Amino acid sequence: xxxxxxxxxxxxxxxxxxxxxxxxxxxxxxxxxxxxxxxxxxxxxxxxxxxxxxxxxxxxxxxxxxxxxxxxxxxxxxxxxxxxxxxxxxxxxxxxxxxxxxxxxxxxxxxxxxxxxxxxxxxxxxxxxxxxxxxxxxxxxxxxxxxxxxxxxxxxxxxxxxxxxxxxxxxxxxxxxxxxxxxxxxxxxxxxxxxxxxxxxxxxxxxxxxxxxxxxxxxxxxxxxxxxxxxxxxxxxxxxxxxxxxxxxxxxxxxxxxxxxxxxxxxxxxxxxxxxxxxxxxxxxxxxxxxxxxxxxxxxxxxxxxxxxxxxxxxxxxxxxxxxxxxxxxxxxxxxxxxxxxxxxxxxxxxxxxxxxxxxxxxxxxxxxxxxxxxxxxxxxxxxxxxxxxx
Numbered sequence: 001x002x003x004x005x006x007x008x009x010x011x012x013x014x015x016x017x018x019x020x021x022x023x024x025x026x027x028x029x030x031x032x033x034x035x036x037x038x039x040x041x042x043x044x045x046x047x048x049x050x051x052x053x054x055x056x057x058x059x060x061x062x063x064x065x066x067x068x069x070x071x072x073x074x075x076x077x078x079x080x081x082x083x084x085x086x087x088x089x090x091x092x093x094x095x096x097x098x099x100x101x102x103x104x105x106x107x108x109x110x111x112x113x114x115x116x117x118x119x120x121x122x123x124x125x126x127x128x129x130x131x132x133x134x135x136x137x138x139x140x141x142x143x144x145x146x147x148x149x150x151x152x153x154x155x156x157x158x159x160x161x162x163x164x165x166x167x168x169x170x171x172x173x174x175x176x177x178x179x180x181x182x183x184x185x186x187x188x189x190x191x192x193x194x195x196x197x198x199x200x201x202x203x204x205x206x207x208x209x210x211x212x213x214x215x216x217x218x219x220x221x222x223x224x225x226x227x228x229x230x231x232x233x234x235x236x237x238x239x240x241x242x243x244x245x246x247x248x249x250x251x252x253x254x255x256x257x258x259x260x261x262x263x264x265x266x267x268x269x270x271x272x273x274x275x276x277x278x279x280x281x282x283x284x285x286x287x288x289x290x291x292x293x294x295x296x297x298x299x300x301x302x303x304x305x306x307x308x309x310x311x312x313x314x315x316x317x318x319x320x321x322x323x324x325x326x327x328x329x330x331x332x333x334x335x336x337x338x339x340x341x342x343x344x345x346x347x348x349x350x351x352x353x354x355x356x357x358x359x360x361x362x363x364x365x366x367x368x369x370x371x372x373x374x375x376x377x378x379x380x381x382x383x384x385x386x387x388x389x390x391x
Contacts, residue, residue, distance in 0.1 A: 175220055246278065247266070300320060
């Protein structure tokens with residue numbers, strides 16, 4: 001009996017922690033019981049490990065979700081949140097877990113929404129964090145009895161894109177309305193005027209004005225198509241460019257547009273070549289040069305430079321002695337249809353898309369558009385290429 005008690009005591013001691021202890025030996029009739037208990041314990045341990053792995057995978061998946069998820073108890077106290085929710089709501093793991101969500105989101109509209117018994121529809125909320133406005137779509141859902149989840153989705157960028165689209169359509173409509181109105185007005189005058197009511201000189205003047213407005217609309221449509229083509233692909237073709245030929249064409253174009261009213265200085269570094277799209281870079285260089293000609297008064301000086309900068313990056317720059325630009329306008333110059341002086345731009349024939357096109361071309365060629373300007377003194381527009389020059 002003493003031996004059997006000793007064996008039983010060994011089994012009982014092992015059974016307290018069967019996962020961590022080695023099964024006892026020489027336990028006589030207890031051996032079969034211990035073996036079965038050991039198998040059962042292993043099955044349970046494997047099941048628990050699999051459950052933990054699944055739970056960890058679920059938590060990692062929840063953390064990786066692009067939407068915000070906040071777990072709440074029945075009193076709206078925060079029990080857990082993922083990374084997206086942390087960014088959306090500016091939550092802090094140390095400070096906010098255990099806090100009531102209604103104390104953190106105090107907008108009256110959200111509080112009324114949260115205190116409903118059901119939430120069949122989401123709510124759109126505007127939040128301001130660190131001086132930046134955010135627009136979040138939020139929805140509460142019930143789960144696990146009386147627990148709740150708050151689902152958040154950041155709509156800020158989508159709203160900005162929609163605003164950009166609306167502004168773009170409005171700007172295009174506005175730009176086309178004026179020339180169309182002029183064309184329609186002159187055509188109506190020519191159509192309704194009695195025979196011989198208009199002199200030949202008047203008719204010729206009307207025709208020339210209609211031609212100018214038609215040309216303006218054509219330029220606008222061509223720029224819109226160019227911008228659309230640039231946005232449809234992310235990379236430009238890569239061919240070795242014949243830079244002397246490109247700059248010869250630019251000289252001829254500039255002289256024709258200037259009509260001898262400006263003084264040009266060309267500083268072209270020989271042997272400095274580049275890879276890229278000939279048509280796109282010609283367009284970008286022309287836009288910068290044409291702007292300098294348009295906004296530089298007669299007798300002004302325009303310097304065109306193609307050289308390596310201090311970091312050995314190829315740099316194309318156009319410096320003029322024109323009217324200059326106030327500092328507050330410079331960050332927005334490459335926006336579509338943005339004009340410092342809308343009336344002056346229309347008189348000078350700009351479409352408001354030239355610098356937007358130039359910036360897209362620069363991005364497609366690993367380059368950046370740099371602008372420096374001084375009111376009533378002049379401006380310098382540059383394209384700086386990050387790619388090394390061709391030998």
